[in-house]
Amino acid sequence: MSQSITLRGAPGSPYTRKMLGILRYRRIPYQLLLGGLFADQTEHLPKPKVELLPTFYLPGDDGVLEAVVDSTPIIRQLEVLYPGRSVIPEHPLLRFLDYLLEDYADEWLTKAMFHYRWHYQTDIDKAGAILPRWRSLTASEEEISAMSELVKERQISRLHVVGSSDLTAPIIEDSYKRMLGLMAQHMNSAAFMFGHRPAASDFGLYGQLTQLACFDPTPMAVADELAARVVAWVGVLEDLSGMEVRAEHWFEADQLPESLRAIFCEVGRVYVPVLLANAEAIENGASSVQTHIDGQQWVQQPFPYQAKCLHWLRQEYMRLDEDVRGALMDFLSATGCERLFDKVS
Ligand SMILES: N[C@@H](CCC(=O)N[C@@H](CS)C(=O)NCC(=O)O)C(=O)O
Structure with a gap:
């Protein structure tokens, strides 16, 4: 995948910062929608099952965007979508x-x-x-x-x-x-x-x-x-x-x-x-x-x-x-x- 991904987050959310660090290190293009500040830009996006920050909007099996939360599995999903510069050790x-x-x-x-x-x-x-x-x-x-x-x-x-x-x-x-x-x-x-x-x-x-x-x-x-x-x-x-x-x-x-x-x-x-x-x-x-x-x-x-x-x-x-x-x-x-x-x- 070469296209940019969208996430919603906040500077005071440690998990948002965790994921931004990974996106930058992995050179994955992204758009961060700051909760509240850019609220109107999230209106058309799907809602996650649980409201947590960060929320990622990633393609599901059918290619349609899904709102997903929980940084640990999202990191693993990103490894598949964007190969290279992995944060998961091989051994x-x-x-x-x-x-x-x-x-x-x-x-x-x-x-x-x-x-x-x-x-x-x-x-x-x-x-x-x-x-x-x-x-x-x-x-x-x-x-x-x-x-x-x-x-x-x-x-x-x-x-x-x-x-x-x-x-x-x-x-x-x-x-x-x-x-x-x-x-x-x-x-x-x-x-x-x-x-x-x-x-x-x-x-x-x-x-x-x-x-x-x-x-x-x-x-x-x-x-x-x-x-x-x-x-x-x-x-x-x-x-x-x-x-x-x-x-x-x-x-x-x-x-x-x-x-x-x-x-x-x-x-x-x-x-x-x-x-x-x-x-x-x-x-x-x-x-x-x-x-x-x-x-x-x-x-x-x-x-x-x-x-x-x-x-x-x-x-x-x-x-x-x-x-x-x-x-x-x-x-x-x-x-x-x-x-x-x-x-x-
Ligand atoms: N296990 C989740 C935790 C995410 C989380 O707890 N986010 C906090 C903000 S840092 C949150 O959204 N809490 C809900 C709230 O404050 O209402 C992850 O790894 O992403």
């Missing part, structure tokens, strides 16, 4: 690890993003002032102020959905700080998670970090203090259209750096317990998810989408050949991530 071990790390960024790191934005007054004030203006640059102060109150009220009331509360705040914030350090450390080996070219997980992390490290004041100050390298990385990831890439730019599967394994230790430390406890709560029809991270209590309401994430991860795992599964388990051993596949055979 199945790297491909699987990249999928897991993308899932962590989309489902765990986003907790930090939402938490910082709507937990601290400075961050609430900034998001409240800017987010509505991204929908209308010409609205009056009175109009913005009314929209701002609505956005703040709605988002703050949803903090519990991602599991952010006074109880879980230290867990979320400590995890964000550790991840910044681990990413900066990893950059002693390579600029990207899986070598010298970016993978889907790099863009997943980038999307969340466009907000955390470059928009919301509290987590931005944390990033400036702890990981200037990561702040610089976000600026670079924004537009990698000029980067030349070669197959050998991926890491060799049998030479993955220890710094990458350390990142998976973080995934296993925080995200895995929540994924497992959430799936169990959903299976048992429990009204809350309860687990421990670093000996501290984690409580949140069950999240059906994340039970699907676990199911998809296990499906990907089942697709691996036995020798790759062996190498994967060697790599993940004692990271905490191996627990995801305990009951899978």
Whole structure:
């Protein structure tokens, strides 16, 4: 496909930024319809089943445009529609690890993003002032102020959905700080998670970090203090259209750096317990998810989408050949991530 694709999104949406980074890196021509600002241009377009940003308008099997959401499968669909400059590693071990790390960024790191934005007054004030203006640059102060109150009220009331509360705040914030350090450390080996070219997980992390490290004041100050390298990385990831890439730019599967394994230790430390406890709560029809991270209590309401994430991860795992599964388990051993596949055979 050589024609340009249309998507609807917003600058304050980490998943929109994730996908824009990929479109630019992959040199896929696109038109971004900013929600609100160009609303009249979306009227003729189909409606998605669930209203999420970004929404992509891609040809269905019959060639007719469909409105689709969910960045992870859209990335894979774009690989088929537009070959070359792939963000999916060729080696199945790297491909699987990249999928897991993308899932962590989309489902765990986003907790930090939402938490910082709507937990601290400075961050609430900034998001409240800017987010509505991204929908209308010409609205009056009175109009913005009314929209701002609505956005703040709605988002703050949803903090519990991602599991952010006074109880879980230290867990979320400590995890964000550790991840910044681990990413900066990893950059002693390579600029990207899986070598010298970016993978889907790099863009997943980038999307969340466009907000955390470059928009919301509290987590931005944390990033400036702890990981200037990561702040610089976000600026670079924004537009990698000029980067030349070669197959050998991926890491060799049998030479993955220890710094990458350390990142998976973080995934296993925080995200895995929540994924497992959430799936169990959903299976048992429990009204809350309860687990421990670093000996501290984690409580949140069950999240059906994340039970699907676990199911998809296990499906990907089942697709691996036995020798790759062996190498994967060697790599993940004692990271905490191996627990995801305990009951899978
Ligand atoms: N899993 C989806 C998540 C997309 C998502 O949650 N988008 C947010 C904005 S960043 C959204 O549209 N939330 C709905 C709302 O705010 O009403 C993806 O990967 O694209």
